[in-house]
Amino acid sequence: MSNSITIDGKPIPFSEGQTIMEAATAAGVYIPHLCHHPEYTPHGSCKLCNVKVNGRICSACTYPAMDGQDILNNTQELTDDRQKITQMLFVEGNHFCPSCEKTGNCQLQAVAYHLNMLDDHFPLFYPTRAVDASHEALMIDHNRCIFCTLCVRASQQKDHKDVFAISGRGLNKHLIVNAQSGLLKDTDISMNDQAAHICPTGAILIKHTAYQVPIGERLYDHKQIDQVSLASETLKHDK
Amino acid sequence: MNRFIQDLSEKNNFQPTHLLRILREVQAQYHHIPNAVIEQLADLLKISRTHIVSVIEFYSFFHLTPRGHYDILISDSITDNMLGKESLMTYFAQQLKVTIGEVRQDGLVSLANTSCTGMCDQGPAGLVNGYPLTRLTRPRIDQISTLINQQIPLEEWPTALFHVDDNIKQPDLLLNNLIQPGDALKALYQRGLPETLAEISQAELRGRGGAGYNTAWKWHLCYEGPEENAFCEVAAQKKQQRYVVCNADEGEPGTFKDRVLLNAYAHQVFEGMTLCAAIIDAEQGFLYLRGEYLHLYEKLQAVLNERRQSGLLGPNILNRGHNFDIEICLGAGAYICGEESALIESLEGKMGIPRNRPPYPVTQGYLGQPTVVNNVETFMAAAAIAVNGGQWFARVGTEKSKGSKILSVCGDCDRPGIYEYPFGTPIQTVLDDCGAHDVLGVQIGGPSGVFISNQEFARQLAFEDLATGGSFIIFNNERNILEIVNNFIHFFAHESCGFCTPCRVGTSLLKNQLTKIMDGHGSAGDVVALEELCQIIKKQSHCGLGQTAANPVLSTLERYPELYQQQLKKISYEPGFDLDGALETARRLANRNDAGAHLTQVEETYE
Incomplete structure (x- = not known):
C-alpha cells in the first residue's frame, strides 16, 4: 500500500498514524509551529501550523495524514495569516526582544524572522503581568508566556510531575504552578526537568545563565528556524 | 468545612x-x-x-474570592439591553448601594453582568444565586432590594419574582403532536431497532443545534464505530461503552426554546434519548443543562423519577432487557460548552475547551468512548418520528431540510415566544405572526448567525438558506446596528475559551478595533483593517466559536458598509497610541480625575 500526500505539489510518503506535521518533517518540509514538539502529545493551539487540506484549514500537528490529501503549506495566503497570528502573540503579551535575555534563542522571535514579520501590525495590549523569581534557579516571566502548554506537557509526560497548568478563560488565560502559595519555589520542579528547558519564548528562564552565550552567537542569530527545526525534530519524530 | x-x-x-x-x-x-x-x-x-x-x-459561575450572599447577575443580552437593562442595572446598583462588578462591603450582595440567561421573551432578566428573575422593572428592583437588605432567604421570596412563562405562541408539527410517555419506546420495540433507525433516516432528520448533521447517520456511526473497527468481532464492538448526551447548553443569545421544551415536554426529550440509547446500545445518558437553567433541575429530576417508576428508564426498560439511565449535569456559565467536544470535556469535570478533531465524539467522546451528542429538539423530533414514522416528518419542509424548526422569537415584536414552522417558511411570515412592525432587520441564529436586512424577508428558514439553532431576534428601525454588533462582539470576546491564538487574541482585537471606529477614532484604513481581522479569525480559529465570532461585523459590513464608513474621521492618519489612556496610571497614582488630568487625542483643528 503506497501511502502518499502532496504538500505544495510535492509527493510525500507517510506511514499509518502519522500526522501531517510528522510526515512533512520526515520529508524535510518545514511547517511553522510553536506549540508543537515531537516528543509531546500535539496540542494544536498556536495555529501557526494551519495548512489547507483539500481546501479546508487544518492544524498539521494534530490532523492525521491520509492517502490522497492535497495540502497547501508554503503559500502567500498562509504565510500572511501566519504572520498575523504571530503578531497576535506579540501584541498579546509584552515581548521586547532587544532587552530579553532569550533573544537569539527564542522560537517566537525566530518564527517571526522566518515569516518576515517587520512590525506588530496590531495595537499592543500592554497587559500587566507578574514575574515569579521566587525559585533559586528558575524564573517565570509571565509577560512572555504564549500559552503553548509545552511546559505543562513536558512536566506531565516527561518529568512525571504536574508543575504547570494554563488557567483562566479567553484573554485572561495565564500560567499557574502547582503550589499552595502559587509560587514556583514551592513546587517540586528541578533544574533537570524537561519542563524547565522547554519554553519556546523567554517565559521560563534558567537563572544565572543569561549572557553566557553573547548576543550574535546564539542559535537563531545565524540559522533560520526551519533548518534548526528540521534538523532537530526529524529524528525525534522518527523515534 | x-x-x-x-x-x-x-x-x-x-x-x-x-x-x-x-x-x-x-x-x-x-x-x-x-x-x-x-x-x-x-x-x-x-x-x-x-x-x-x-x-x-x-467558568463564570465559580469564584476564587467571595461573591455576595445574594449574588445577582443581570443578563447582558442584546434583547435585555433593548428593554432598558442598562438604566435598570444602574438603578439596581443605587438601590443596593453596590458597585457593578463588585461585592458590597458587608458581603451581603454582589451585582454583575452575565451573558444571555435565556429569558429574552421576558426580560430584562437576571439571576439571583442562580435562579431566574424575569421582567425586571424599577418596582421589582425596589422589592428585591428590600428583600435582600432584610436578609429574607430566597425560599421565602414571592414566587412571582421567579415566574417563567413558556410563551408557546405557535405550535406546528412537533408541538401539535406530542406523544404520550412510553409511546416512542413501544413503537421502537414493535417495529424493531434497525427498522426504527431506518425511519429516522427516512425522515432525513438533521441536528437542530444549527449545524444540521444527519441524525440517523450520527447514531449509525456511533454504533458501528469507525471504518477501521468494522472488521472487529461483533462481540468486541459490543463491549464498548457508549453514551447519549443531550446538549441543553443553550447559550446562543436570543434563544430559549430548549428552556421551554425541557419545562413543558421533558418526557418526550428523555424518550428520544432513551430511544437513541436503545439503538446505539448505550446504558448511560447525560443531560447537560446550562447553569442558567438551574430552576429546571428539580422538575427534570422528578420527570426522570417518574420515568423510572413507569419502567421507561433504569434497568430492563419495558421488560425488553435494555438498561439505560440519565444523569443531569449542570454547566457553570460558559457559552463554549455548547460546542459538543467542549461539552464532553465539561462533563468529564474539566475546562470546556474544544478538542482536536478527528477523532469525533461519535467514535471517541465521553471518556474516550463512542458518544452521540444531540440537541434537545433533535431528541424530541426523533421520539415523534418513532411514533409517527419517517414519512410523516419528511413530507414537511424543503428538499434538504425536512420537518419543522422551533424558533425563539424575541426583540422588537408584540408577541415574543416560541414559534414552530415547517422548514421553507419565509422570514416575513414569522414577522407577521409575532407582530413585528417597522423592521430594520433580523438576527437569524444569534450572534454566530447572520444579520439580514429588510430587503431579505422573502428568504427561508432552511439549512440551505438561513440555518438557525432557533435564535430569532427582531430589530426595528429605531435600533442602532453598530450598537447591536458591538454587543455581540463583546459577547464573543468574553466567551472565547482562549485555547487558540486567532480567537483568543483576535476577538479582543476585534472588540477594540470596533470600539475605535464607533468612538470616532477610526481613519481611512480602519474598516479595511477591521475586515481583514474578521477574515483571519473566521478562517484560522480552532472551533465554531471563533469561526463565527466575526459574523456580526461581516454580515453587517456586507449590507451596510456606509454605516462603518460614516464613523471614520476625515484625516488620513490617526495615531494608534491612546494618549489619554496612557495617563490612566498617573491619574490613579495622583488620585485625580479632573479635566486637567486628561488630554485629547488629536487637536480638533486637524479635522
Whole structure:
C-alpha cells in the first residue's frame, strides 16, 4: 500500500498514524509551529501550523495524514495569516526582544524572522503581568508566556510531575504552578526537568545563565528556524 | 468545612468527573471556592490543585474570592439591553448601594453582568444565586432590594419574582403532536431497532443545534464505530461503552426554546434519548443543562423519577432487557460548552475547551468512548418520528431540510415566544405572526448567525438558506446596528475559551478595533483593517466559536458598509497610541480625575 500526500505539489510518503506535521518533517518540509514538539502529545493551539487540506484549514500537528490529501503549506495566503497570528502573540503579551535575555534563542522571535514579520501590525495590549523569581534557579516571566502548554506537557509526560497548568478563560488565560502559595519555589520542579528547558519564548528562564552565550552567537542569530527545526525534530519524530 | 467537603466528595464517589457539580455546591455554600477547599478536594479526588483552579477560573459561575450572599447577575443580552437593562442595572446598583462588578462591603450582595440567561421573551432578566428573575422593572428592583437588605432567604421570596412563562405562541408539527410517555419506546420495540433507525433516516432528520448533521447517520456511526473497527468481532464492538448526551447548553443569545421544551415536554426529550440509547446500545445518558437553567433541575429530576417508576428508564426498560439511565449535569456559565467536544470535556469535570478533531465524539467522546451528542429538539423530533414514522416528518419542509424548526422569537415584536414552522417558511411570515412592525432587520441564529436586512424577508428558514439553532431576534428601525454588533462582539470576546491564538487574541482585537471606529477614532484604513481581522479569525480559529465570532461585523459590513464608513474621521492618519489612556496610571497614582488630568487625542483643528 503506497501511502502518499502532496504538500505544495510535492509527493510525500507517510506511514499509518502519522500526522501531517510528522510526515512533512520526515520529508524535510518545514511547517511553522510553536506549540508543537515531537516528543509531546500535539496540542494544536498556536495555529501557526494551519495548512489547507483539500481546501479546508487544518492544524498539521494534530490532523492525521491520509492517502490522497492535497495540502497547501508554503503559500502567500498562509504565510500572511501566519504572520498575523504571530503578531497576535506579540501584541498579546509584552515581548521586547532587544532587552530579553532569550533573544537569539527564542522560537517566537525566530518564527517571526522566518515569516518576515517587520512590525506588530496590531495595537499592543500592554497587559500587566507578574514575574515569579521566587525559585533559586528558575524564573517565570509571565509577560512572555504564549500559552503553548509545552511546559505543562513536558512536566506531565516527561518529568512525571504536574508543575504547570494554563488557567483562566479567553484573554485572561495565564500560567499557574502547582503550589499552595502559587509560587514556583514551592513546587517540586528541578533544574533537570524537561519542563524547565522547554519554553519556546523567554517565559521560563534558567537563572544565572543569561549572557553566557553573547548576543550574535546564539542559535537563531545565524540559522533560520526551519533548518534548526528540521534538523532537530526529524529524528525525534522518527523515534 | 471539612465535614461538608468530605460528605460532598463521598456523595460524588470521589469522581473527578463530578468536579463541576462539587464546585457548584461549594460555591453555593461559601459564595466562592476557598483555598482550603481546593486543597482538600485535590486530596480527596486525587487530582492536582492546578486542575481545580483552572476549572474554577474557566467558568463564570465559580469564584476564587467571595461573591455576595445574594449574588445577582443581570443578563447582558442584546434583547435585555433593548428593554432598558442598562438604566435598570444602574438603578439596581443605587438601590443596593453596590458597585457593578463588585461585592458590597458587608458581603451581603454582589451585582454583575452575565451573558444571555435565556429569558429574552421576558426580560430584562437576571439571576439571583442562580435562579431566574424575569421582567425586571424599577418596582421589582425596589422589592428585591428590600428583600435582600432584610436578609429574607430566597425560599421565602414571592414566587412571582421567579415566574417563567413558556410563551408557546405557535405550535406546528412537533408541538401539535406530542406523544404520550412510553409511546416512542413501544413503537421502537414493535417495529424493531434497525427498522426504527431506518425511519429516522427516512425522515432525513438533521441536528437542530444549527449545524444540521444527519441524525440517523450520527447514531449509525456511533454504533458501528469507525471504518477501521468494522472488521472487529461483533462481540468486541459490543463491549464498548457508549453514551447519549443531550446538549441543553443553550447559550446562543436570543434563544430559549430548549428552556421551554425541557419545562413543558421533558418526557418526550428523555424518550428520544432513551430511544437513541436503545439503538446505539448505550446504558448511560447525560443531560447537560446550562447553569442558567438551574430552576429546571428539580422538575427534570422528578420527570426522570417518574420515568423510572413507569419502567421507561433504569434497568430492563419495558421488560425488553435494555438498561439505560440519565444523569443531569449542570454547566457553570460558559457559552463554549455548547460546542459538543467542549461539552464532553465539561462533563468529564474539566475546562470546556474544544478538542482536536478527528477523532469525533461519535467514535471517541465521553471518556474516550463512542458518544452521540444531540440537541434537545433533535431528541424530541426523533421520539415523534418513532411514533409517527419517517414519512410523516419528511413530507414537511424543503428538499434538504425536512420537518419543522422551533424558533425563539424575541426583540422588537408584540408577541415574543416560541414559534414552530415547517422548514421553507419565509422570514416575513414569522414577522407577521409575532407582530413585528417597522423592521430594520433580523438576527437569524444569534450572534454566530447572520444579520439580514429588510430587503431579505422573502428568504427561508432552511439549512440551505438561513440555518438557525432557533435564535430569532427582531430589530426595528429605531435600533442602532453598530450598537447591536458591538454587543455581540463583546459577547464573543468574553466567551472565547482562549485555547487558540486567532480567537483568543483576535476577538479582543476585534472588540477594540470596533470600539475605535464607533468612538470616532477610526481613519481611512480602519474598516479595511477591521475586515481583514474578521477574515483571519473566521478562517484560522480552532472551533465554531471563533469561526463565527466575526459574523456580526461581516454580515453587517456586507449590507451596510456606509454605516462603518460614516464613523471614520476625515484625516488620513490617526495615531494608534491612546494618549489619554496612557495617563490612566498617573491619574490613579495622583488620585485625580479632573479635566486637567486628561488630554485629547488629536487637536480638533486637524479635522
